[in-house]
Amino acid sequence: MVTMRDVAQRAGVSIATVSFVLNDTKPVTPATRAKIERAMTELGFRRNMVARALASRRTRIIAMAYPALDHRFGFSAAEFFTSAADAARKQDYHLVLWPVGNDGAELTELVGQSLVDGVVLMEVQLDDARVGILQSIGTPFALIGRTTTPDGLPHVDIDFETTVENAVEELYGLGHRQIVLVAGDLSHPSFRNYGPYVRTEAAYRRVAAEYGVQIVILESSDTTRSGQEVAARVMAEHPGTTAVLVVNEYAALGVVSGLKKLGHDVPREISVLALLMSPETARLADPELTIMRTPGPELGQLGTEALIRQLEGAEPLPPQLVPASYQPGGTTARPRSG
Amino acid sequence: MVTMRDVAQRAGVSIATVSFVLNDTKPVTPATRAKIERAMTELGFRRNMVARALASRRTRIIAMAYPALDHRFGFSAAEFFTSAADAARKQDYHLVLWPVGNDGAELTELVGQSLVDGVVLMEVQLDDARVGILQSIGTPFALIGRTTTPDGLPHVDIDFETTVENAVEELYGLGHRQIVLVAGDLSHPSFRNYGPYVRTEAAYRRVAAEYGVQIVILESSDTTRSGQEVAARVMAEHPGTTAVLVVNEYAALGVVSGLKKLGHDVPREISVLALLMSPETARLADPELTIMRTPGPELGQLGTEALIRQLEGAEPLPPQLVPASYQPGGTTARPRSG
DNA sequence: CTGAAAGCGCTTACAG
DNA sequence: CTGAAAGCGCTTACAG
Numbered sequence: 055m056v057t058m059r060d061v062a063q064r065a066g067v068s069i070a071t072v073s074f075v076l077n078d079t080k081p082v083t084p085a086t087r088a089k090i091e092r093a094m095t096e097l098g099f100r101r102n103m104v105a106r107a108l109a110s111r112r113t114r115i116i117a118m119a120y121p122a123l124d125h126r127f128g129f130s131a132a133e134f135f136t137s138a139a140d141a142a143r144k145q146d147y148h149l150v151l152w153p154v155g156n157d158g159a160e161l162t163e164l165v166g167q168s169l170v171d172g173v174v175l176m177e178v179q180l181d182d183a184r185v186g187i188l189q190s191i192g193t194p195f196a197l198i199g200r201t202t203t204p205d206g207l208p209h210v211d212i213d214f215e216t217t218v219e220n221a222v223e224e225l226y227g228l229g230h231r232q233i234v235l236v237a238g239d240l241s242h243p244s245f246r247n248y249g250p251y252v253r254t255e256a257a258y259r260r261v262a263a264e265y266g267v268q269i270v271i272l273e274s275s276d277t278t279r280s281g282q283e284v285a286a287r288v289m290a291e292h293p294g295t296t297a298v299l300v301v302n303e304y305a306a307l308g309v310v311s312g313l314k315k316l317g318h319d320v321p322r323e324i325s326v327l328a329l330l331m332s333p334e335t336a337r338l339a340d341p342e343l344t345i346m347r348t349p350g351p352e353l354g355q356l357g358t359e360a361l362i363r364q365l366e367g368a369e370p371l372p373p374q375l376v377p378a379s380y381q382p383g384g385t386t387a388r389p390r391s392g
Numbered sequence: 393m394v395t396m397r398d399v400a401q402r403a404g405v406s407i408a409t410v411s412f413v414l415n416d417t418k419p420v421t422p423a424t425r426a427k428i429e430r431a432m433t434e435l436g437f438r439r440n441m442v443a444r445a446l447a448s449r450r451t452r453i454i455a456m457a458y459p460a461l462d463h464r465f466g467f468s469a470a471e472f473f474t475s476a477a478d479a480a481r482k483q484d485y486h487l488v489l490w491p492v493g494n495d496g497a498e499l500t501e502l503v504g505q506s507l508v509d510g511v512v513l514m515e516v517q518l519d520d521a522r523v524g525i526l527q528s529i530g531t532p533f534a535l536i537g538r539t540t541t542p543d544g545l546p547h548v549d550i551d552f553e554t555t556v557e558n559a560v561e562e563l564y565g566l567g568h569r570q571i572v573l574v575a576g577d578l579s580h581p582s583f584r585n586y587g588p589y590v591r592t593e594a595a596y597r598r599v600a601a602e603y604g605v606q607i608v609i610l611e612s613s614d615t616t617r618s619g620q621e622v623a624a625r626v627m628a629e630h631p632g633t634t635a636v637l638v639v640n641e642y643a644a645l646g647v648v649s650g651l652k653k654l655g656h657d658v659p660r661e662i663s664v665l666a667l668l669m670s671p672e673t674a675r676l677a678d679p680e681l682t683i684m685r686t687p688g689p690e691l692g693q694l695g696t697e698a699l700i701r702q703l704e705g706a707e708p709l710p711p712q713l714v715p716a717s718y719q720p721g722g723t724t725a726r727p728r729s730g
Numbered sequence: 731c732t733g734a735a736a737g738c739g740c741t742t743a744c745a746g
Numbered sequence: 747c748t749g750a751a752a753g754c755g756c757t758t759a760c761a762g
Contacts, residue, residue: 736759
């Protein structure tokens with residue numbers, strides 16, 4: 055292994071000076087710099103990250119803590135993760151993925167190893183034990199999602215309010231007046247505190263009232279089967295329905311296939327709009343789903359940047375709420391009698 | 393931060409002895425051990441992984457290099473990754489994900505940082521530049537997938553031969569005699585060298601010949617749309633077909649929906665069997681797909697273990713080929729005129 | 731602008 | 747079985 059000592063020797067300088075040009079941390083004469091840079095390329099020097107970490111007390115590694123909920127790690131999680139990894143790489147950081155429990159025990163253990171400079175918390179619960187733990191340990195962190203009272207905590211999240219508003223506006227604009235919400239399964243104990251479910255439902259209630267649309271909410275877990283079942287219930291219990299908003303991705307696929315199976319024409323007879331979905335998933339439906347596209351890439355990047363800014367002592371990024379963006383597909387249209 | 397020095401002082405021993413009990417690397421009197429352990433818990437000591445890494449020249453971090461192909465990072469990749477992360481954690485290693493290019497340039501750069509002890513290579517191409525690079529650098533690695541001549545390289549992969557054999561046997565046993573293969577898009581430049589596509593096609597040719605089944609191969613890229621299109625072609629060009637084997641996951645979903653759309657009854661009129669699929673994806677089809685389940689979790693684990701064994705200097709794991717396992721669903725049945 | 735030296739928190743021969 | 751000491755490859759005051 056070629057070390058800084060080798061480089062320094064070859065360039066005829068001290069290792070301190072090598073370090074200065076490497077990190078651009080002190081002014082160095084162009085001539086000296088050139089000598090050192092030549093020595094580095096000639097020797098094929100690559101700086102040892104571990105030694106740097108130990109000396110500087112900064113590993114330049116950050117962790118993304120992903121709770122192993124009942125939730126699958128699918129397209130959406132992958133989007134968050136890969137965009138976060140990219141953002142980290144661009145700033146010369148590494149990202150490690152920590153699939154840890156929600157109670158924070160494993161997280162404490164891992165953070166204690168002093169391996170990472172900070173943590174990006176995914177799937178933050180409204181009341182999340184991990185937040186208090188990181189605060190008490192003093193580990194820098196950023197949230198993707200937010201607790202009930204996120205003020206003062208660096209966080210980014212989906213702007214559920216705006217997303218639902220825009221979704222309802224879109225459907226209302228098409229002429230729909232009976233717009234049902236297929237919400238997440240808030241009655242399931244694991245999800246009682248799940249922000250996206252809680253917030254989309256609340257937003258729907260508010261926006262529906264505002265538009266004078268009757269509030270009809272059915273729950274569905276995030277499976278195609280459950281979506282199919284709820285589709286049947288929608289048509290049986292609320293026959294006047296002309297449009298359905300669906301929170302869960304795979305439930306939305308099921309709602310579409312379920313409606314078709316029952317002989318309903320999507321979108322001519324009934325429109326389906328997915329509230330939080332990735333384009334990849336949208337393409338699995340036939341017709342391709344009209345969606346509010348989950349801003350996974352944006353949030354992964356913003357969350358990572360928020361954390362890195364803290365680590366670098368830069369101006370903190372203000373909390374950001376990013377709405378899902380409307381992406382037209384084939385499952386929405388004017389209602390027949392609109 | 394509580395260091396080994398603090399522990400040693402409190403226990404009245406040297407830091408060497410603390411290290412010995414911590415790593416269980418030399419015999420220590422029960423009494424001494426007890427003193428040290430008490431001191432550690434009293435002080436809340438956690439060993440600093442970075443210092444350990446520098447001193448021991450082993451970081452206990454391994455990387456999973458995932459090439460950013462045209463491929464998406466979906467369920468399957470997630471399965472590989474999370475099972476690998478779990479396997480690593482169980483052996484007290486960390487796993488980092490490196491989304492790197494296929495040419496090996498970024499990989500070289502990252503490996504040069506001495507951050508990881510070894511690399512698990514995902515999506516290995518039949519002729520993969522990364523393999524030669526890692527060999528020349530001398531970084532330990534394990535392959536998930538394999539090159540054309542993987543002998544001597546530690547690797548694990550899907551047993552495509554057995555998978556296709558079992559799939560054909562299953563269909564043949566049901567009475568099918570006209571079994572079409574919807575292969576991957578080998579004609580696409582990116583995938584000419586893609587092992588799973590090449591190997592499944594070769595295996596189908598061999599097995600079909602063996603069973604006296606006419607060899608019919610159509611290509612499809614891994615999208616639902618492409619699957620739908622190919623379904624139409626199958627029925628138009630090979631009307632006697634009673635069963636379809638599909639290599640690509642999302643193409644398989646498209647084949648099912650495409651057939652239904654054309655008015656064909658799945659499985660009564662035609663059976664569909666997905667050759668490499670995750671159960672999550674299977675559930676998205678209606679009826680749920682009959683699949684050969686991709687052994688993602690097994691391979692992620694085995695690949696990681698193969699690497700860790702090398703790192704620990706243990707008996708190397710022999711290369712392992714794991715077949716996809718048959719998982720019944722609703723898309724296969726006896727042919728009508730069987 | 732450059733260098734000598736201490737130190738980051740561990741591991742590991744070596745000696746006893 | 748235990749300890750004193752060197753060393754892993756860097757960074758960073760401190761001095762000049």
